[in-house]
Amino acid sequence: xxxxxxxxxxxxxxxxxxxxxxxxxxxxxxxxxxxxxxxxxxxxxxxxxxxxxxxxxxxxxxxxxxxxxxxxxxxxxxxxxxxxxxxxxxxxxxxxxxxxxxxxxxxxxxxxxxxxxxxxxxxxxxxxxxxxxxxxxxxxxxxxxxxxxxxxxxxxxxxxxxxxxxxxxxxxxxxxxxxxxxxxxxxxxxxxxxxxxxxxxxxxxxxxxxxxxxxxxxxxxxxxxxxxxxxxxxxxxxxxxxxxxxxxxxxxxxxxxxxxxxxxxxxxxxxxxxxxxxxxxxxxxxxxxxxxxxxxxxxxxxxxxxxxxxxxxxxxxxxxxxxxxxxxxxxxxxxxxxxxxxxxxxxxxxxxxxxxxxxxxxxxxxxxxxxxxxxxxxxxxxxxxxxxxxxxxxxxxxxxxxxxxxxxxxxxxxxxxxxxxxxxxxxxxxxxxxxxxxxxxxxxxxxxxxxxxxxxxxxxxxxxxxxxxxxxxxxxxxxxxxxxxxxxxxxxxxxxxxxxxxxxxxxxxxxxxxxxxxxxxxxxxxxxxxxxxxxxxxxxxxxxxxxxxxxxxxxxxxxxxxxxxxxxxxxxxxxxxxxxxxxxxxxxxxxxxxxxxxxxxxxxxxxxxxxxxxxxxxxxxxxxxxxxxxxxxxxxxxxxxxxxxxxxxxxxxxxxxxxxxxxxxxxxxxxxxxxxxxxxxxxxxxxxxxxxxxxxxxxxxxxxxxxxxxxxxxxxxxxxx
Numbered sequence: 001x002x003x004x005x006x007x008x009x010x011x012x013x014x015x016x017x018x019x020x021x022x023x024x025x026x027x028x029x030x031x032x033x034x035x036x037x038x039x040x041x042x043x044x045x046x047x048x049x050x051x052x053x054x055x056x057x058x059x060x061x062x063x064x065x066x067x068x069x070x071x072x073x074x075x076x077x078x079x080x081x082x083x084x085x086x087x088x089x090x091x092x093x094x095x096x097x098x099x100x101x102x103x104x105x106x107x108x109x110x111x112x113x114x115x116x117x118x119x120x121x122x123x124x125x126x127x128x129x130x131x132x133x134x135x136x137x138x139x140x141x142x143x144x145x146x147x148x149x150x151x152x153x154x155x156x157x158x159x160x161x162x163x164x165x166x167x168x169x170x171x172x173x174x175x176x177x178x179x180x181x182x183x184x185x186x187x188x189x190x191x192x193x194x195x196x197x198x199x200x201x202x203x204x205x206x207x208x209x210x211x212x213x214x215x216x217x218x219x220x221x222x223x224x225x226x227x228x229x230x231x232x233x234x235x236x237x238x239x240x241x242x243x244x245x246x247x248x249x250x251x252x253x254x255x256x257x258x259x260x261x262x263x264x265x266x267x268x269x270x271x272x273x274x275x276x277x278x279x280x281x282x283x284x285x286x287x288x289x290x291x292x293x294x295x296x297x298x299x300x301x302x303x304x305x306x307x308x309x310x311x312x313x314x315x316x317x318x319x320x321x322x323x324x325x326x327x328x329x330x331x332x333x334x335x336x337x338x339x340x341x342x343x344x345x346x347x348x349x350x351x352x353x354x355x356x357x358x359x360x361x362x363x364x365x366x367x368x369x370x371x372x373x374x375x376x377x378x379x380x381x382x383x384x385x386x387x388x389x390x391x392x393x394x395x396x397x398x399x400x401x402x403x404x405x406x407x408x409x410x411x412x413x414x415x416x417x418x419x420x421x422x423x424x425x426x427x428x429x430x431x432x433x434x435x436x437x438x439x440x441x442x443x444x445x446x447x448x449x450x451x452x453x454x455x456x457x458x459x460x461x462x463x464x465x466x467x468x469x470x471x472x473x474x475x476x477x478x479x480x481x482x483x484x485x486x487x488x489x490x491x492x493x494x495x496x497x498x499x500x501x502x503x504x505x506x507x508x509x510x511x512x513x514x515x516x517x518x519x520x521x522x523x524x525x526x527x528x529x530x531x532x533x534x535x536x537x538x539x540x541x542x543x544x545x546x547x548x549x550x551x552x553x554x555x556x557x558x559x560x561x562x563x564x565x566x567x568x569x570x571x572x573x574x575x576x577x578x579x580x581x582x583x584x585x586x587x588x589x590x591x592x593x594x595x596x597x598x599x600x601x602x603x604x605x606x607x608x609x610x611x612x613x614x615x616x617x618x619x620x621x622x623x624x625x626x627x628x629x630x631x632x633x634x635x636x637x638x639x640x641x642x643x644x645x646x647x648x649x650x651x652x653x654x655x656x657x658x659x660x661x662x663x664x665x666x667x668x669x670x671x672x673x674x675x676x677x678x679x680x681x682x683x684x685x686x687x688x689x690x691x692x693x694x695x696x697x698x699x700x701x702x703x704x705x706x707x708x709x710x711x712x713x714x715x716x717x718x719x720x721x
Contacts, residue, residue, distance in 0.1 A: 023159075034088045040670035050606065055640070057603065059671045063664040068186070070663070077460035079656070079667060082685040089684055093711050098715075100509050104309035105700065106444035107505035115424050115437045117412060118142060119404040120176060133157065133698030137168065141219075150177050150196055161690040164189075164698045166254040167212045172269075173221040176202075176241065178213045178222055185657040185692025188227055193241065206245045206684065211262050216272055216292045223263050223272060223292065231611035231659045236263050236274050238292055252276075252285060252296055258614030265289060266312045267358040268406050275308060279495065280618040282478055286338075299338045311358045313380070317625035318363070319343070320356040326530045328353040330365065344383060345548060352529040357400060360407040362429060366399055371527045372466050373398040373500070375413060377429060389434070391425055393417050395469060396454045397500030410435075416503040418471040418517075419448040442505065450474060451511070453501075458554035464535070466547045467502035467527060470560065472516035479559040485719045486590070487516040487561035489552055493544040493618060494573035495525035496533035506706050515721050516560055522547035522683065524573075538621055545580040552588045563588050567628045567713045572597030572661055572693065575652075579638025582647055589648040591716035593709050596658055596693055600665040601637040602630070611659050637664070642672045649716040651709065654687040655695065665686055682716065 043058035048674050064072040090097070113127040120616065122139040129136065134153035140146070150170070157163040166180045166189045175197055180189035191206035191213065210233050211225035221240055225233040236252040239245060252274045254261045261276045272292050274285040281304050284298035299310055308321035317338060319331040323349020333341050345353070345365065351374070353368035365376045375398060377387040391398055401412035401424065413425040413434070421440035428435060452474050457465040459705030477483040483611055488510060492499050498520050507517050521527035524536025524544035536544040548568075556563050566589050570577045575597020582592055593626070605623050634640055650673070654666040670685040677683070686708075696702050713719075 002071075002560045012126070022537055024234070025045040025234070035081075035085055038085045038674060039078060040674060041078055041667075043675070050623065051630050053630065053634070055602070055634075057668075059668040060603075062671065064669045068659075069661070075664075075667075078585040079453065079654075079663070079687045079689075082667070082670065083687055083689075086684045086686045089682060090712070093715050095710045096714065097704070097707050099183065100710050101704050103444070103509050104703050104707055105510070106202075107442050107446070108699070108703075109441045109443050112213075112441070113411075116140075116401050117404065119170075120172065122170075123572075132211075133700055134163065137171075139174075143197075148196070150194075150372075151179060151221060157183060157698070162692075164692075164697055166210070169213040169215060169222075170196075171215045172494055173219045173373070175522050176215075176219065178215075179432075180209050180213060180224075182692075183361040183693070184690060185688070187231070187692060187695075188661050190226060191239075193222070194594075202242065203245070204239065204245060206239055206242065206248070212264065212411060214263055214265050214272065216289045221292060225261055225263065230609060233261050233613075234259070236261055243255070244596070249293065251287065251292060257608075258617060260615055266310075268312060268360075271312050275309065277302070277307065278615045278618050279306055283303055284308065284310050286310075286312075297338065298366045298654065299333075300341070301339075301367060309356070313358050313363075318356060318358055320353065322530065324349075326534070327351065328530070329718065330356055345378075349529075352526065354526075355400070357403070359403075359411075359688060364400060364411065368529070371498075372396070374498060377411075377427075384532070387432060389413070391415060393420065395453060395501050395503040396420070396605065408716070418450050418469060418501050418503060421446065421503050421505075423480065424492055440503070446508075455501075456555075456558070458551050459542070459551045460547050462546075464523070464543075464547070466523075466551055467521040468530075468555070469519045469521070470516055470553055470555075471507070471511060472560075473511060473514070476514055476516065479556070479562050484560045484565060484718070485516070485559075486514065486515070486565045486567065486719055488567045488713065488721070489518045489520055489548070489554060489555070490574075490576060490627075491520040491522050491525075491548055491551075492570060492572075492574040493520075493522040493536055493548070493577055495524075496530070498525045498527040506703070506710070509707075509710055510713065513714065514721060515717075518551070518560075520548055522551070522577075537619055539632060541620070541632070544577060545636065547586060548581050549585045549588065552585070557589075564590050565717060567591040567593070567717055569593040569595070569709070571597070573598050575599060575661070575666075576601060576638060576701065580641075582650070583638060583641045586647050587647060591649050591651075591713045593651045593653075593712065594666070595653045595695070596655060596661045597638070597666055597669065598661045599669045602633045604662075604665065605629075605633060608700075610662070639669045639672060641675050642669070644676050647673060647677045647681060647683070649681040649712075650683050651712045652683075653705075654684045655692040655697065656689050656693040657685055660693045684712070 004093050044061045046060040047056045110130040114125045115126040118121040124139045126135040126137050132154050137151040138147045160183045162185050164182045168179045169176045180191045182189045188208045191205050193202040209224045209226050210227040216223050221238050229232050231720045234254040235250050238249045254276050258278045259276050264273045272287040272289045276283050277377045283302040284299040287296050288294050308319050311318050317333045322328050327347050329347035331341040331344035332344050353367040357364040362379050367374050379385045396414045396417040401414045403412050410426045410428045415423045416569050424438040426435045443642040449705050454470045456468040460466050479485045510533045511517050526533040535616045552566050575594040576596035578592050579599040623630035652666045654663045656663050695705050
């Protein structure tokens with residue numbers, strides 16, 4: 001064996017495989033199988049040098065060298081042994097997990113359905129049956145008639161441990177439905193097509209896609225992008241319905257490493273938009289949707305640092321771009337002179353424009369002012385006329401919902417807050433009225449009057465004011481009362497993704513047990529505008545980590561909690577955040593959960609064969625070419641900065657098939673933490689063996705993992721068990 005792997009652990013794995021569980025005290029064999037210590041990964045000599053700097057990496061072997069095939073028995077044995085340790089440590093807390101799962105499930109309306117929306121000749125909606133993991137998709141003719149079940153995802157999931165649908169697309173004539181499905185979490189989606197008139201499946205099966213599916217050429221062709229061996233989409237392809245996919249035509253191929261290609265349809269459905277770019281640069285080509293074999297027309301040549309997206313109305317292009325202002329502006333250009341842009345809406349330091357949606361008679365701009373979502377109605381014939389849609393709370397999350405038609409007189413909008421369940425509105429443009437169509441039902445009951453929501457500003461060490469959204473029960477004490485004041489902080493902080501102060505049914509299982517729940521809107525996200533994002537990337541990346549630590553300390557200073565009574569969580573790049581903050585300030589936290597954490601940053605950014613790496617260099621820096629980028633990433637990369645110190649109790653998750661954050665990043669990190677940490681605190685690694693970046697699929701299977709996370713936090717903070 002290549003690591004400490006006791007016979008007891010092996011026995012536990014065998015028992016688990018046959019359906020036995022570590023918490024079953026009635027069978028002595030399981031008790032004998034319970035491991036008494038965590039697995040310790042062997043250190044194998046490995047080093048490399050870049051820019052005159054040598055890096056020792058004794059856990060490099062945990063990266064299966066045949067990846068993406070993962071068949072190294074030493075690697076698999078170690079991962080399984082960590083899973084066995086996780087099961088053994090969580091077994092005594094299974095009653096709490098079950099209790100939390102039951103609470104969380106009771107807040108879900110199991111026989112639920114979406115609000116129908118008109119698209120052409122049909123009304124479309126989805127439904128969940130009681131107990132079902134996945135939705136069923138229905139439609140009904142607008143002219144009247146019976147509902148038709150056109151896709152049952154539960155049926156597709158039969159026989160699969162995991163299932164994820166990436167795209168569902170019904171042809172414009174209503175005859176066909178195409179969908180793309182992944183059954184192992186690797187995010188390589190196979191496309192299937194069904195004839196809704198006959199109920200027959202077409203023989204056309206398109207493998208290894210990873211884009212939306214778009215109908216073109218009067219529903220005779222399907223547009224998609226195929227992932228290459230590195231899981232990158234660098235093309236747009238056309239599939240003629242009824243033909244062999246090997247005959248599909250590639251109409252666009254991207255030649256720049258790191259650029260990803262996607263396709264979309266203009267709002268008037270006349271143009272196929274080919275979008276290519278990375279995290280800071282974009283370029284758009286147009287093809288007539290009725291004749292997609294026509295040579296693509298370039299809108300404007302790529303320019304490093306310039307992002308833009310386009311839509312079309314009549315002979316005019318509407319362009320959302322950061323070319324002239326960091327917070328984006330809206331420009332127009334004639335279709336016959338696409339690169340000649342004229343400003344329509346100037347960029348603003350106050351209003352950060354995040355979305356532009358065209359309709360026949362008006363258009364919508366979405367954005368944020370002071371971190372709060374805005375939805376504005378504007379008019380083609382009167383550029384100065386702006387109608388701001390008013391929402392009822394001071395802190396909320398709002399945005400456009402599903403609005404598939406070109407000619408609409410009312411707009412579907414989604415709205416929620418930390419104490420307002422998901423609400424679906426129709427906004428009637430002529431009367432300027434919001435009509436409530438549906439409010440998320442909480443079957444077990446929910447009383448918003450029991451809770452307080454606050455929007456705080458906490459100073460970071462460099463003086464920046466970091467917004468924090470907090471929810472807690474009104475009867476919860478403050479630290480000055482001398483009682484326990486546990487508090488949980490969540491953040492992401494990367495790629496310019498804002499974390500909205502939205503509603504979560506699962507959150508209240510902690511809040512109702514006396515915890516406060518805070519969302520830290522730290523730099524790296526674009527919550528306060530594009531500059532807020534730019535101040536948390538590349539050379540300024542450490543602002544993200546410092547903001548989180550300073551928010552934790554600030555909340556303690558304000559009496560919401562105390563140091564050591566704080567739990568924290570984040571996933572993916574937010575998992576990198578977790579790794580950085582426990583290296584920097586481990587004393588603050590009583591429990592930390594890092595989901596699929598991007599913690600081996602330096603090694604991943606040095607490996608351009610990995611799926612995302614080339615496209616990520618504009619976000620993190622390119623350590624292959626730049627010594628400055630190498631040393632900067634090395635200075636904060638959580639895996640590289642593990643030191644001999646006490647670390648808080650931690651739960652780490654991974655997905656064996658995850659193409660975004662490969663399984664070995666959390667595995668290596670946990671192995672190194674076990675080597676260096678000087679405490680006796682719990683450290684757990686759970687790897688989903690048949691899933692990817694998002695964990696288990698299905699609404700209840702995924703919910704149980706959420707219950708496990710909450711149970712771990714409550715256990716470690718001593719809140720409930």
